[in-house]
Amino acid sequence: MSDLAAVADERLAPRSTARRLLGRPELGAVVGAVAVFVFFAFAADPFLQWSSFGTVLYASSTIGIMAVPVALLMIGGEFDLSAGVMVTSSALVSSMFSFQMTANVWVGVGVSLLVTLALGAFNGIMLVRTKLPSFIITLGTFLMLTGLNLGLTKLISGTVATKSIGDMEGFPAAHDLFASHWTVGSVDLQVTIAWWLGLVAVATWVLLRTRAGNWIFAAGGNAGAARAVGVPVARTKVGLYMAVAFCAWISGQHLLFSFDVVQSGEGVGNEFLYIIAAVIGGCLMTGGYGSAVGSAVGAFIFGMTSKGIVYAQWNPDWFKFFLGAMLLLATLLNAWVRKRAEATA
Amino acid sequence: MTTTTDTAAAPLVALTDVSKSYGNVRALRDVSLEVHAGEITCVLGDNGAGKSTLIKIISGLHPHDSGSYAVAGEQVRHASPRDALDRGIATVYQDLAVVPLMPVWRNFFLGSEPTKGRGPLRRLDVATMRGTTRAALLRMGIDLRDVDQPIGTLSGGERQCVAIARAVHFGARVLVLDEPTAALGVKQSGMVLKYVAAARDAGLGVVLITHNPHHAFLVGDRFVLLKRGTMSGSHFKEDITLDELTREMAGGSELDELTHELSRAPAAGAPAAGDTPAADLPAQDPPAATDPETRA
Numbered sequence A: 001m002s003d004l005a006a007v008a009d010e011r012l013a014p015r016s017t018a019r020r021l022l023g024r025p026e027l028g029a030v031v032g033a034v035a036v037f038v039f040f041a042f043a044a045d046p047f048l049q050w051s052s053f054g055t056v057l058y059a060s061s062t063i064g065i066m067a068v069p070v071a072l073l074m075i076g077g078e079f080d081l082s083a084g085v086m087v088t089s090s091a092l093v094s095s096m097f098s099f100q101m102t103a104n105v106w107v108g109v110g111v112s113l114l115v116t117l118a119l120g121a122f123n124g125i126m127l128v129r130t131k132l133p134s135f136i137i138t139l140g141t142f143l144m145l146t147g148l149n150l151g152l153t154k155l156i157s158g159t160v161a162t163k164s165i166g167d168m169e170g171f172p173a174a175h176d177l178f179a180s181h182w183t184v185g186s187v188d189l190q191v192t193i194a195w196w197l198g199l200v201a202v203a204t205w206v207l208l209r210t211r212a213g214n215w216i217f218a219a220g221g222n223a224g225a226a227r228a229v230g231v232p233v234a235r236t237k238v239g240l241y242m243a244v245a246f247c248a249w250i251s252g253q254h255l256l257f258s259f260d261v262v263q264s265g266e267g268v269g270n271e272f273l274y275i276i277a278a279v280i281g282g283c284l285m286t287g288g289y290g291s292a293v294g295s296a297v298g299a300f301i302f303g304m305t306s307k308g309i310v311y312a313q314w315n316p317d318w319f320k321f322f323l324g325a326m327l328l329l330a331t332l333l334n335a336w337v338r339k340r341a342e343a344t345a
Numbered sequence B: 001m002t003t004t005t006d007t008a009a010a011p012l013v014a015l016t017d018v019s020k021s022y023g024n025v026r027a028l029r030d031v032s033l034e035v036h037a038g039e040i041t042c043v044l045g046d047n048g049a050g051k052s053t054l055i056k057i058i059s060g061l062h063p064h065d066s067g068s069y070a071v072a073g074e075q076v077r078h079a080s081p082r083d084a085l086d087r088g089i090a091t092v093y094q095d096l097a098v099v100p101l102m103p104v105w106r107n108f109f110l111g112s113e114p115t116k117g118r119g120p121l122r123r124l125d126v127a128t129m130r131g132t133t134r135a136a137l138l139r140m141g142i143d144l145r146d147v148d149q150p151i152g153t154l155s156g157g158e159r160q161c162v163a164i165a166r167a168v169h170f171g172a173r174v175l176v177l178d179e180p181t182a183a184l185g186v187k188q189s190g191m192v193l194k195y196v197a198a199a200r201d202a203g204l205g206v207v208l209i210t211h212n213p214h215h216a217f218l219v220g221d222r223f224v225l226l227k228r229g230t231m232s233g234s235h236f237k238e239d240i241t242l243d244e245l246t247r248e249m250a251g252g253s254e255l256d257e258l259t260h261e262l263s264r265a266p267a268a269g270a271p272a273a274g275d276t277p278a279a280d281l282p283a284q285d286p287p288a289a290t291d292p293e294t295r296a
């Protein structure tokens, strides 16, 4: 017994604080965020003004709200390519149901929540039933929703946009909840920033301090092992898709109540921005590793880059280049982390 | 050896004439075995003999097609690993043992996490989880400084030991181990076998799957031999020697032939080398057709 303990000891040198830090999924993203911040601080004068800060945070939050559940889903080992258009679907359902069926926007908001959660459940149940890759399932949902968004909107409204619901009952309150903003000093803060930070906090709590969080990591890290010790892997995955749907509902309501009309073709391509934010934030594409805070840092990098390029008065084409380069760097870093973490003696 | 039961209580696990097919592959045919408390039942067989299939039936991952499966005398049919776990049957799979990227303490409690608090504040009892993991491992002689390290950074032997410690901690009555020493060196195998024996001494019934008769003979009380899905032998430790076990496992007369062939090969090969260029080949080929004696 004692000699075995000694063998174990000499092999397991205590991990220094630096090594511990290096093991955090967010590390790469934080380093990247600092670099991007310093870069634009020099390259674009208006970038350091407080008013710009509010703008950057707003841009970050619109991606960040969705990046949170997409990161959880990725930790759970799956993708959702329908997340971008689902936001639009959610906004369209809310708007059109309110307009066609009632005079109160809250009814539409409620119906939209149910419909969007059902879409998430559909993705999840299809995945666990068919055992097909989530890439295929959600690609199918993505295409179907893209078509439905355009087709149904034209059929019901006659145009590609919905009718304005700005004068309907309940609009001001719903606007306050989903699309209001406050001015603090010279900084204009959108309510989405609060939603975003709240979601990050809740997701972090769930991931690190609840059974569900343990199951999410296990479902993505080794689904077979998880199932073998009694983890409800299928239920966990369906739950994750419904979390994506819930956040798509929040984003969709923001979209609706900040403009009061919805363009039915919107949202296509955003699913990749969410995934990119999650990956830059340290989520492994293969699952089992990542964090909600990382996804927030990834979304913040997105916000800084998209607005920084505007403040620097560059051609916005460069934005995609930056995003691509950062994605590659982050993925390389992640691969290295995984190799370290999975290395066996 | 601990000869506690046999006559008194019903065996913890009793399989009788169990069969299982994967489509048209008959992986298992009419296999029977018993597991008693404080005893180790070894299942031996070559690759593809059906060992993993057998334990997947015991652990509830696959239902059996025919035959009977009783746990403590009660007929059962497990629908999922959860069912088997609830009856006290814990399994350490060859390929499904741990989630490598998760910390040791999270792996240790995976699927059975203790919580505290109520309602939305219900949360993992992290302090207990960390402390218990450390203590449970220490009790088995594994001293980890850092239960926060990803379990993938442990050695193969340590990982098996964590999985065994986990099963013991959660009050398993039957511990099923699928080739726990397969990928390990001598020293690490010894460490794992020691913990298997420790689990037995703690009163568990153990099913140890292996294709190594030396490992089996060191700790086993009963031996079940599988060959291409059928049971080719079933023995008590008292009734068999290591040599007999090894012989029987490798297929008795087949092994004789092989021993014969191998010991003679260099001697027969040397003079033949000069004859023709083609004469080099037979010595390396499998026995039957190219046997020099059949040509002579």
Ligand SMILES: Nc1ncnc2c1ncn2[C@@H]1O[C@H](COP(=O)(O)OP(=O)(O)O)[C@@H](O)[C@H]1O
Binding pocket: B022, B025, B026, B027, B045, B046, B047, B048, B049, B050, B051, B052, B053, B054
């Ligand atoms: N899921 C499966 N589907 C089809 N055939 C399988 C499956 N699992 C195992 N087999 C087959 O069943 C036989 C027994 O396999 P297995 O129980 O894994 O053997 P062992 O563990 O003794 O090496 C093999 O011929 C194998 O190819």
Ligand SMILES: [Mg+2]
Binding pocket: B051, B052, B094, B179
């Ligand atoms: Mg096997």
